[in-house]
Amino acid sequence: xxxxxxxxxxxxxxxxxxxxxxxxxxxxxxxxxxxxxxxxxxxxxxxxxxxxxxxxxxxxxxxxxxxxxxxxxxxxxxxxxxxxx
Numbered sequence: 001x002x003x004x005x006x007x008x009x010x011x012x013x014x015x016x017x018x019x020x021x022x023x024x025x026x027x028x029x030x031x032x033x034x035x036x037x038x039x040x041x042x043x044x045x046x047x048x049x050x051x052x053x054x055x056x057x058x059x060x061x062x063x064x065x066x067x068x069x070x071x072x073x074x075x076x077x078x079x080x081x082x083x084x085x
Contacts, residue, residue, distance in 0.1 A: 016038075023072070024073060031067045036072065
């Protein structure tokens with residue numbers, strides 16, 4: 001992990017998830033749209049649309065969208081132990 005990646009934090013002070021490896025190993029139950037977009041290499045609006053159309057499982061809380069981490073990993077054939085499912 002680069003110095004820039006290790007120093008990246010969210011507004012709440014938590015480390016920002018930017019790789020599939022970090023998504024697998026975190027204990028957080030949900031990821032932000034920005035984090036998912038970074039992992040997938042797409043724009044955050046693409047992720048927002050995917051949540052809205054049901055492609056990616058997530059929930060809207062006020063103006064925020066959170067993506068359920070385990071279903072997100074499963075969608076891409078990943079499991080929490082680091083191997084493709």
